[in-house]
Amino acid sequence: MxxxxxxxxxxxxxxxxxxxxxxxxxxxPSIDIVPLNSQVPSTTPAIDPSESISSASSSLDQLPPSSPSTGSIDLPAPTTSTCSNINDHPDELGASIMQPIPTTRACDIPGVVWLLWSWNELWFLTPLKAWSGATKLPPGHMGFPFFGEMINFLWYFKILGRPDDFIKSKQARYGDGVGMYRTHLFGSPSIIACSPAINKLILQSAELFPIAWPTVxxxxxxxxxxxxxxxxxxxxxxxxxxxxxxxxxxxxxxxxxxxxxxxxxxxxxxxxxxxxxxxxxxxxxxxxxxxxxxxxxxxxxxxxxxxxxxxxxxxxxxxxxxxxxxxxxxxxxxxxxxxxxxxxxxxxxxxxxxxxxxxxxxxxxxxxxxxxxxxxxxxxxxxxxxxxxxxxxxxxxxxxxxxxxxxxxxxxxxxxxxxxxxxxxxxxxxxxxxxxxxxxxxxxxxxxxxxxxxxIAQIFFRLVSKDVDYQGYRIPKGWQVIVWARSIHxxxxxxxxxxxxxxxxxxxxxxxxxxxxxxxxxxxxxxxxxxxxxxxxxxxxxxxxxxxxxxxxxxxxxxxxxxxxxxxxxxxxxxx
Ligand code: HEM
Structure with a gap:
């Protein structure tokens, strides 16, 4: 640099x-303050199309912290972090990840929808557990087959015109944690990075997180x-x-x-x-x-x-x-x-x-x-x-x-x-x-x-070249990392x-x-x-x-x- x-x-x-x-x-009185997303008051609770079925989310992210896997990189917790480790707050954050999902809720949902909703989670997370003995993944949900969470993303960015509520809805559901969420966006299993510390780390670690230009x-x-x-x-x-x-x-x-x-x-x-x-x-x-x-x-x-x-x-x-x-x-x-x-x-x-x-x-x-x-x-x-x-x-x-x-x-x-x-x-x-x-x-x-x-540049993309463990969470090799800069600003x-x-x-x-x-x-x-x-x-x-x-x-x-x-x-x- x-x-x-x-x-x-x-x-x-x-x-x-x-x-x-x-x-x-x-x-x-004299200044007309209109926030960027002012058409809709930002305090209005976000309506998330996935909300109604999210409680049926697969609990695959409860993968037990298994024996250390080989070939992964452990990143130290950066001292500048403003986020706490999710494990430090089992009541607020860990609970949403670690507790089993009440079966009664899952039973309310028709089987096909449940299967569709769980498909990506099963598809992407099961091999991680089976082959790499992965520790926990960042909280989140991988959405529907093929589309992943694109519908959600478009809902907030295009329909509601409240782009920041996309991340806020994740923070509300899964907690701030270490500023990472798993998802499936733009055709790829992804980790969203949205805290200053993790974003900085990703942007600076060019070998672990190389840039992947899709249309070279x-x-x-x-x-x-x-x-x-x-x-x-x-x-x-x-x-x-x-x-x-x-x-x-x-x-x-x-x-x-x-x-x-x-x-x-x-x-x-x-x-x-x-x-x-x-x-x-x-x-x-x-x-x-x-x-x-x-x-x-x-x-x-x-x-x-x-x-x-x-x-x-x-x-x-x-x-x-x-x-x-x-x-x-x-x-x-x-x-x-x-x-x-x-x-x-x-x-x-x-x-x-x-x-x-x-x-x-x-x-x-x-x-x-x-x-x-x-x-x-x-x-x-x-x-x-x-x-x-x-x-x-x-x-x-x-x-x-x-x-x-x-x-x-x-x-x-x-x-x-x-x-x-x-x-x-x-x-x-x-x-x-x-x-x-x-x-x-x-x-x-x-x-x-x-x-x-x-x-202007709201998000940018990186590939994950090696399994990376960050504050107890796995960022899996081959996935995409999306640096969510706009949520920082x-x-x-x-x-x-x-x-x-x-x-x-x-x-x-x-x-x-x-x-x-x-x-x-x-x-x-x-x-x-x-x-x-x-x-x-x-x-x-x-x-x-x-x-x-x-x-x-x-x-x-x-x-x-x-x-x-x-x-x-x-x-x-x-x-x-
Ligand atoms: C307000 C205007 C601009 C904004 C907001 C902006 C934003 C960005 C961002 C966020 C990146 C990093 C993307 C990533 O890490 O994936 C980037 C990279 C880049 N920008 Fe800009 N940019 C602006 C103006 C310019 C101008 C005027 C030029 C050149 C004429 C330029 C040329 C580049 C190049 C070549 C890269 C890639 C650098 C590399 O890979 O080493 N940008 N820009």
Whole structure:
């Protein structure tokens, strides 16, 4: 991990100023506090479709702590853990796992339903007991055959629009325990990890929990996300130098501003815009510019279209036949790579770019590691494509949410405007530089708070390469671990009044392991600083020159694949 991969709110923000009490009041008169999931009061008890049959759950998780199994890894209890070992609280937690299920309840349920409900538990847990003598598994339930708990998941994320209640319902039923639950999601037996300590451990233990990219054909076999171990570390240093280190950021900060300034003027001329669509255009134009020096025009539009197709395919099942989203995505990738390859060949023939490093492609083409080795053509091309995949939509969503929250929280906007006006000394339209951005403490807090609340990357996936025992629980080899980052960011134990947008909470660094918006460990987002400065720059030009309001302040939220108001944040915008 590089020094600059550390969230820059750590250690940068003064700890002296007290939190702004306005953001902690439940119902302040001047601020319209609307939590992300505000359409439905969060206190309403969750109705879980599986509730009625859960009491018939198989009691296979009562597997006795048998003789130690061979080949498993025992992880120590991390000292930073905020969770207690489930065995410490037999009354509250252990009871739900260790007690036999009353047979009368099971008998009430028709046999077929019982069999369906128990099928996954029997199928996945019996061999574990028989062959590996597994100790206890984390509490939970594996749901129905094939679907697992997908119906439950969709119920909370799509139907109720209360994504956090998915985990809360597990906590209510099985207790907090060590912050792990067994389940079956996205087609695989899974362990959900949702405590700062276990998440941190998983993200940092890359060998025990390697990343498993399901659609590697789409991201490219040579891309950063697809390689492991030493090749990953080597590639990461190239990519990080090219986009995430101060030298690169200084250059990029100046490069992106002309387009941001002219786009904002255009928004104001239109009067009403859908912020998500507009920030996507700005983000893609800037990516085109600093990745490959393409100016807005037909080629960039074609690239944009192909990337849209590619991104859609990444969420689809990998069925490669005509008519499927995955097939279309593969076609899009092919066309994208042709465009990039042609550009690369032109540069090689012209011999240009050597040492100039004017954009990402040049940077990757000419960078050398300590042994003087350069990247191959395929590595350059795959990584350009995968960095666009990583940075395009995520940055656009961050920008959209920043615009949304500032419209909702005028006090924050006012304070932000004050800081930004002071930096540009009232000379609107002047570009700010990297040093200016680093010095804008409040702006940086607004960026962090936006990222925390937005939960752009809600969950991420890892494979389990070896049986792992953690605080008495088995994480079985071959299963999937789902790091549930969003529950960390919305847990009041980690952030006071978590649904309130309060940049002043960043006067103090977050508690260890509670801020995972960019993941963590060796796979922490390779563009985290780049994303941050892009948000800070857009906010700078927006707040010093424009005022805006939400057209649908009570717009419904959607949470899949990313949290977003359904209207894409329509705003009425004009010059100040
Ligand atoms: C607000 C914007 C962003 C968010 C929320 C975000 C979030 C994340 C997260 C959570 C991960 C880790 C995933 C995992 O561990 O499985 C990640 C990885 C990654 N991100 Fe970002 N990201 C953002 C912007 C960017 C940008 C701007 C770029 C590059 C242009 C980028 C490139 C990458 C890459 C290449 C990886 C994989 C790193 C590796 O495997 O070593 N991201 N991102």
């Amino acid at each position: 590089h020094a600059h991969d550390v969230p820059h709110s750590d250690g940068q923000v003064p700890s002296s100023s007290p939190p702004n009490p306005a953001f902690h009041q439940p119902d302040p 054909e789409l991201v490219g076999h040579n891309s950063l996300v697809a390689v492991h171990g030493k090749p990953h570390a080597r590639l990461r240093s190239y990519v990080s130098n090219a986009i995430n280190q101060p030298e690169a950021l200084k250059r990029i900060a100046l490069l992106v501003q002309p387009h941001i300034v002219s786009s904002l003027q255009l928004w104001a001329e239109k009067g009403t815009v859908r912020a998500f669509d507009e920030v996507k255009k700005v983000t893609f134009a800037n990516i085109g510019k600093f990745f490959i020096s393409f100016e807005p025009g037909p080629i960039l539009d074609t690239l944009d279209q192909h990337f849209e197709g590619l991104l859609k395919g990444m969420r689809a099942q990998p069925f490669d036949f005509p008519g499927t989203a995955y097939h279309h995505a593969l076609q899009c990738r092919k066309k994208l790579m042709e465009i990039f390859r042609t550009e690369l060949e032109i540069r090689k023939q012209n011999g240009n770019g050597s040492g100039a490093r004017k954009d990402l492609m040049d940077g990757l083409m000419h960078m050398k590691d300590e042994e003087g080795k350069q990247l191959g053509d395929e590595e350059v091309l795959d990584n350009i494509a995968s960095l666009i995949i990583g940075g395009y939509k995520s940055t656009s969503l961050a920008l959209m949410w920043a615009i949304y929250y500032l419209a909702k929280f005028p006090d924050v906007l006012q304070k932000l405007r004050g800081e930004n006006m002071a930096v540009c000394k009232n000379e609107k339209g002047d570009f700010i530089n990297f040093e200016n951005i680093s010095q804008m403490k409040y702006t940086n807090k607004v960026v962090e708070e936006t990222l925390r609340m937005a939960n 919305t847990d009041p134990k980690n952030f006071e009044d978590p649904m309130v947008f309060n940049p002043d909470r960043w006067n103090e660094p977050p508690k260890p392991g509670t801020y995972q918006v960019f993941g963590g460990g060796p796979r922490i987002c390779a563009g985290n600083m780049l994303a941050r400065i892009q948000v800070a720059i857009l906010l700078h030009h927006l707040v010093i020159g424009y005022k805006w309001e939400l057209i649908n302040p009570d717009a419904k939220m959607t949470y899949l694949p990313h949290p977003k108001p359904v209207d894409g944040v329509e705003i009425a915008i004009s010059k100040i």
